[in-house]
Amino acid sequence: MRKEIRLAGTGGQGxxxxxxxxxxxxxxxxxxxxxxxxxYGPEARxxxxxxDIIISxxxxxxxxxRQVDVICCLxxxxxxxxxxDLKDTGIVIVDSFYVKRCNAKNVFPLPLSTExxxxxxxxxxxxxxxxxxxxxxxxxVTVDSLRNALANRVPPATIETNLKALDLGVFIAQxxx
Amino acid sequence: xxxxxxxxxxxxxxxxxxxxGGVRFFGGYPITPSTEIAEIMALELPKLGGVFIQMEDxxxxxxxxxxxxxxxxxxxxxxxxxxxxxxQEGIGxxxxxxxxxxxxxxxxxxxxTGLPTKVAQGDVMAxxxxxxxxxxxxxxxxxxxxxxxxxxxxAIEISERLRMPIILLSDEIVGHMRxxxxxxxxxxxxxxxxxxxxxxEYLHYADDTNYDSPIASFGEGYRIHISGxxxxxxxFPTNDPKTxxxxxxxxxNKIDQNRDWLHYSEQFDLDAETIIISxxxxxxxxxxxxxEYEKKSGKKIGFLRLITLxxxxxxxxxxxxxxxxxxxxxxxxxxxxxxxxxxAVPRGIDVTGVNRVDGELITPxxxxxAL
Numbered sequence: 001m002r003k004e005i006r007l008a009g010t011g012g013q014g015x016x017x018x019x020x021x022x023x024x025x026x027x028x029x030x031x032x033x034x035x036x037x038x039x040y041g042p043e044a045r046x047x048x049x050x051x052d053i054i055i056s057x058x059x060x061x062x063x064x065x066r067q068v069d070v071i072c073c074l075x076x077x078x079x080x081x082x083x084x085d086l087k088d089t090g091i092v093i094v095d096s097f098y099v100k101r102c103n104a105k106n107v108f109p110l111p112l113s114t115e116x117x118x119x120x121x122x123x124x125x126x127x128x129x130x131x132x133x134x135x136x137x138x139x140x141v142t143v144d145s146l147r148n149a150l151a152n153r154v155p156p157a158t159i160e161t162n163l164k165a166l167d168l169g170v171f172i173a174q175x176x177x
Numbered sequence: 178x179x180x181x182x183x184x185x186x187x188x189x190x191x192x193x194x195x196x197x198g199g200v201r202f203f204g205g206y207p208i209t210p211s212t213e214i215a216e217i218m219a220l221e222l223p224k225l226g227g228v229f230i231q232m233e234d235x236x237x238x239x240x241x242x243x244x245x246x247x248x249x250x251x252x253x254x255x256x257x258x259x260x261x262x263x264x265q266e267g268i269g270x271x272x273x274x275x276x277x278x279x280x281x282x283x284x285x286x287x288x289x290t291g292l293p294t295k296v297a298q299g300d301v302m303a304x305x306x307x308x309x310x311x312x313x314x315x316x317x318x319x320x321x322x323x324x325x326x327x328x329x330x331x332a333i334e335i336s337e338r339l340r341m342p343i344i345l346l347s348d349e350i351v352g353h354m355r356x357x358x359x360x361x362x363x364x365x366x367x368x369x370x371x372x373x374x375x376x377x378e379y380l381h382y383a384d385d386t387n388y389d390s391p392i393a394s395f396g397e398g399y400r401i402h403i404s405g406x407x408x409x410x411x412x413f414p415t416n417d418p419k420t421x422x423x424x425x426x427x428x429x430n431k432i433d434q435n436r437d438w439l440h441y442s443e444q445f446d447l448d449a450e451t452i453i454i455s456x457x458x459x460x461x462x463x464x465x466x467x468x469e470y471e472k473k474s475g476k477k478i479g480f481l482r483l484i485t486l487x488x489x490x491x492x493x494x495x496x497x498x499x500x501x502x503x504x505x506x507x508x509x510x511x512x513x514x515x516x517x518x519x520x521a522v523p524r525g526i527d528v529t530g531v532n533r534v535d536g537e538l539i540t541p542x543x544x545x546x547a548l
Contacts, residue, residue, distance in 0.1 A: 020355060024184040027357035034184070036355040042209075042293045062465040062541050063354050063458070 001032075002056040003140050004065035007130070008082055009074030009098075012045035014127030017153065019051030022131060024149035025141045026055045035060045048077060055140060070138050072130055073099055074112070093134060095126075108137055110172050116165070125165035128154075132169020143170055182359050187325035187351040188255075190358065191281055192217035194329035195253050199366040200279070201227035202252040204241030206234055206260060209293040210349040211283035214255035235260035239267030239280070246271075246278045247403060249369070249394030251333060255281035258300060259290055261307070268342050269308030272428065274403045275382065277336035277369070277392075279329070281345045283352040284457075286536045295536030296349035298457055298509040304344045305487045311425060313432040315439060316344045316487040318456045322356040328484070334367040335439070338389050339431050346486060348509070350458035350538055369394075376400060380410040382424075387431045432488045440493050441484035448500050451548060452479030454518055455507040456486060459539050463507045466544035478548060486514065494521035505547050507531045509539055 005022065007015040016038050027034035033056045041047025052065040068086050072093045073079045079094060079102050086092065091106040097113045110133055116126040128150065135143050146166060154162050185193070192214045195203070203218040219229045228245070232238040235256055242252035256264065261282045271278055284300050286292025300307075304316045317332055319325045329345055336343040370391040372379050376399045384390035393399035402412035407424050409415045415424075432439070445467075455463040460482040467478045481497060498504060504522055506515040506529070515530045522528060531547045533539040 020184065023355055027184050028182050031182075034355075034357060036184075037350060038353055040294055061461045061468075062538075063350060063461060064538055064540075066540070 002054070002058070003069045004067060005053045005055070005070045005072070005134075005140065006050060006065050006068050006082060006085070007053070007072045008048075008050035008078035010045075010077075011040055011043060011047045011049040013049070013074050014124075015049055015074065016040070016051050018127040018131050019053050021128075021146060021149045021153050022134070022141065023053050024153060025145035026053075029145035029148050030141060032056065033058060033060050035063045037063045048075075048081070050078065050082070070134065070140070072134060073102070074126065074130070076100060091138070093130070093137060108133075108173075108176060110176060112169070112172065115168060115172055119168055120161065120165070125162060128162050128165035129169040129172065132166040132171075133173040134169070136170045136173035182357050184355050184357050185322055185360075186213060186353055186355045187319065187322045187347060188213035188283065188353065189217060190322045190326040190360070191255070191329045191345065191347070191352075192221070193360060194326040194364070195279070195333070196221055196225070197361075197364045197366075198251070198330045198333040200251045200253045200333065201225065202242060202245035202250040203228070203254065204230045204232050204238045204245065204252070205254045205256065206232055206238050208257045208260045210285055210352050211255040211257050211281060213352070214281060214283075218253075235263035236267065239264040239271070242278045243267060243271050243274070243276050246276045247274075247395055247401075249396070251277075251337070253279040253281065253333075255283065257283050257285045257293075258287040261300060261303060265303075265307040268344075269310060269312065270405045271342040272308070272312045273405050273407075275340040276342070276403070277340050278342045279332045279336055279345060280342055281329070281347065284346065284348040286534070292536045294349070296458060296509060296538055297534065297536065298348055298459060299511075299513070299534070300346065301486060301508070301510065301513040304346050311429070313341060313428055314344070314487045315339070315341070315432075316346050316485070317441070318346045318484060318486050319351055320457055320460045320482065321351065322354065323358045324484075325351060326358070326360055330364050337367050337369050339387065339435065340390060340392060341431060346457070348457050354458075371397075372399065381412045382408070382410045382427070385427065387427065387434050436488055436490055437493075439485055439488055440490040442497070443482040443484065444497060445480045446477045447479045447481065447497055449477040449479040450500075450502040451505065452481055452498060452501045452503070453505045453507060453544065453548075454481045454483065454514075456483040456514065459507045459509050462539050462541055463544055466541040466548070469541055470545055470548050483514070489517045489521075491517075491521045494518065495523075498522050498526075501526060503527045503529070505529050505531060505544070507539060507544055509533050
């Protein structure tokens with residue numbers, strides 16, 4: 001088993017944090033080999049941002065994704081930049097508000113930002129909503145593992161809300177099916 | 178005894194290693210991609226009675242850690258290219274005054290402010306020759322999160338044993354990459370040897386063994402004179418040619434007498450005709466390329482990863498590469514280590530560089546294209 005996942009969007013959307021949580025869920029709570037790398041611009045917000053997570057049963061050497069199984073895009077720019085790295089059988093999860101065009105075989109356009117705004121009043125938790133949807137659609141990690149990892153990696157006062165965001169993501173993906 | 182597995186970045190592992198290795202003074206100035214090291218030290222050191230101080234710049238930072246070490250604390254700083262340039266004078270001062278300390282350089286693209294968030298390995302020569310004058314240098318290069326931990330501990334120990342600054346030369350990929358590791362709860366911490374002679378007899382630079390020599394700290398009752406001027410055994414400046422030669426030989430001998438145990442490398446299949454040599458994050462690409470090439474062609478490729486970059490062990494490399502017909506050097510600069518490697522292989526052996534300097538990690542495809 002070897003899965004390459006890329007989360008991409010705009011700096012400030014929390015994708016690097018989501019990548020950490022996903023890597024911890026698979027690596028610590030499911031005992032897989034994982035490696036997470038990141039790429040971002042010098043600006044704190046607004047630049048292009050992406051993180052690659054590789055999950056495998058075997059040792060991972062080259063740490064960047066090359067043949068991506070799952071790409072999650074929270075901006076149109078990231079779709080345009082990274083679709084070329086997708087495997088033929090790979091799937092794309094996009095936010096239906098920020099992404100208008102996505103020419104791939106298996107696309108899941110989900111109302112992540114819209115639902116997050118509606119439920120929490122702002123987009124702050126969209127990264128975690130995305131993780132819930134990703135787990136539900138791909139089954140790459142269990143939602144339970146994500147719950148455990150999340151609790152270690154967000155400020156204690158926000159754990160409750162983040163867990164709700166995770167459930168919202170699962171729900172969004174379920175009604176999509 | 179192992180702790181539970183945890184997901185850590187290379188920088189986090191470096192900071193934890195420093196703390197477990199006994200570093201209790203960190204002076205630094207935050208700079209991407211090394212900042213996480215300072216952040217953790219700022220959080221953790223005060224809890225342990227240690228000192229974290231954010232200095233006004235990197236010149237002050239290196240001076241602060243030299244002072245702290247001269248007063249008896251294990252000390253460290255972490256920086257990246259621009260800050261590393263500013264530290265060069267201080268590094269030379271620590272070499273000359275024989276003060277143990279550790280400088281972590283998490284490399285990013287240069288020159289100048291260059292590429293703050295992108296990877297490069299362009300400081301290999303700056304780590305060796307950045308400060309002026311003839312001088313020894315010990316530079317270690319990790320390729321993983323676990324090795325960021327183990328080599329930091331090693332750097333602390335080497336600095337104490339040889340009484341000199343040691344450079345941990347990481348890079349953006351290794352520093353920011355996260356892997357699952359199980360770190361030991363504790364590591365055996367080397368304790369500086371204290372002089373057994375009375376303050377009247379003590380000479381700060383008397384011991385000529387260049388290994389494990391005792392050092393008195395400021396404030397312990399010994400008279401210590403530390404000067405960047407070339408000095409006598411008591412630390413006071415000299416213009417006497419014989420004494421000057423003694424001091425310069427003493428510095429050189431730190432490497433000459435310890436070269437063998439300072440050499441760390443990892444190697445497989447060196448009986449193959451073609452050997453890939455690399456270090457740091459580009460060695461991960463290189464080993465991946467080796468396996469992919471072998472899978473496709475059925476032919477073996479040799480792999481040599483340099484963990485100690487300096488001192489470069491020419492004799493050892495000549496021995497390791499004696500069967501090579503061709504050597505491919507993979508590094509993310511315009512060709513720095515390749516020159517040293519060329520000097521270690523017999524004439525007529527083809528030495529090819531695979532280089533990349535656009536801020537992206539070199540890919541296995543690029544290495545495969547050179548095989």
